Amino acid sequence: MNIDTTVESALAEIAAADTEATLRDLEVGLLGKKGTITELTRLIGAAPPAERGPIGKAINVAKATVTQALEARKVALVQGAIARELADTTFDVSVPGARPDLGSFHPLTLVQERLEDIFTAMGFMVLDYGEVETDFMNFEALNIPKHHPARDMQDTFWTKDGHVLRTHTSPGQIRAMKQFAPPFRAAFPGKVFRNEALDASHEHTFHQLEGLFVDRVVSVAGLISTMKIMLSQVFEREVTVRLRPGYFPFVEPGFELDMQCLLCGGAGCRVCKHSGWVETLGCGLVHPNVLRHAGLDPAEWQAWAFGMGLSRLVMMRYGIDDIRHVLGGDLRFLQQFA
Numbered sequence: 001m002n003i004d005t006t007v008e009s010a011l012a013e014i015a016a017a018d019t020e021a022t023l024r025d026l027e028v029g030l031l032g033k034k035g036t037i038t039e040l041t042r043l044i045g046a047a048p049p050a051e052r053g054p055i056g057k058a059i060n061v062a063k064a065t066v067t068q069a070l071e072a073r074k075v076a077l078v079q080g081a082i083a084r085e086l087a088d089t090t091f092d093v094s095v096p097g098a099r100p101d102l103g104s105f106h107p108l109t110l111v112q113e114r115l116e117d118i119f120t121a122m123g124f125m126v127l128d129y130g131e132v133e134t135d136f137m138n139f140e141a142l143n144i145p146k147h148h149p150a151r152d153m154q155d156t157f158w159t160k161d162g163h164v165l166r167t168h169t170s171p172g173q174i175r176a177m178k179q180f181a182p183p184f185r186a187a188f189p190g191k192v193f194r195n196e197a198l199d200a201s202h203e204h205t206f207h208q209l210e211g212l213f214v215d216r217v218v219s220v221a222g223l224i225s226t227m228k229i230m231l232s233q234v235f236e237r238e239v240t241v242r243l244r245p246g247y248f249p250f251v252e253p254g255f256e257l258d259m260q261c262l263l264c265g266g267a268g269c270r271v272c273k274h275s276g277w278v279e280t281l282g283c284g285l286v287h288p289n290v291l292r293h294a295g296l297d298p299a300e301w302q303a304w305a306f307g308m309g310l311s312r313l314v315m316m317r318y319g320i321d322d323i324r325h326v327l328g329g330d331l332r333f334l335q336q337f338a
């Protein structure tokens with residue numbers, strides 16, 4: 001075993017290594033536990049004591065030399081690979097890449113934002129309240145006392161501690177009247193929840209938009225004209241509406257406002273249940289009890305309110321005949337709104 005010749009042949013092998021893998025194997029063969037350079041340490045034990053020091057130093061120099069040569073060769077191989085890749089003329093930089101899929105707004109969001117714009121333009125605040133409500137806010141304050149037939153226990157999701165997932169956006173009326181000094185006008189978009197079975201026109205989660213107009217004197221005529229303006233702007237055309245008396249505990253008088261079905265033009269289809277008309281919203285003059293619960297004196301203040309589901313509007317706006325498409329999450333459906 002000779003230190004100089006061992007180092008010489010190691011350097012020759014390193015210079016000859018032409019891939020990183022070969023170089024890695026070579027590194028193990030030279031500096032590994034049983035590597036050629038590592039084995040040189042056996043010379044120390046075999047030498048007379050006086051020569052051991054110089055031999056040890058020579059071995060350390062040999063190790064450093066080989067280690068440096070390995071590092072330098074590694075760098076050279078990596079740079080060579082990069083240079084070859086850059087020189088490769090078969091890569092065409094002008095070929096278009098794969099386009100990433102772009103997201104788009106959900107049709108419910110599109111309709112909700114359109115409504116928010118319309119109401120903002122009419123001087124309404126847009127307010128956002130919580131989805132978990134107290135029994136008082138969701139029922140009691142809205143003139144729906146305990147044991148009232150309008151409280152169908154089957155249709156309500158209750159939390160373990162006795163709160164409700166709001167069944168309508170109407171609690172926003174009470175919260176707004178407590179929060180803002182009248183006169184004011186406000187719209188409350190949001191999700192509401194009913195414990196219902198799914199079919200072509202029912203979901204357990206609904207998107208609603210509620211509106212409230214509080215002033216010293218308000219009129220049914222003002223309410224109806226606001227509703228007509230709003231619907232005509234949503235659908236960007238004149239819509240035909242009709243008014244029927246409707247019962248909601250929190251308004252008196254209350255109305256159901258129907259719109260002629262835009263899918264079938266009034267001829268009758270699945271969405272309008274073959275009647276030609278679609279129940280669009282409920283509305284009316286706010287009941288004095290509701291004003292009182294919100295801290296307003298009914299002798300001094302009046303209000304009108306309406307509430308409507310957005311799914312129905314989305315179906316009418318985009319010609320969708322099954323509500324399950326709206327919240328189904330099917331990309332083939334949603335991509336049509338991109």
Ligand SMILES: [Zn+2]
Pocket residue numbers: 261262263264265266267268269270271272273274276277
């Ligand atoms: Zn129809």
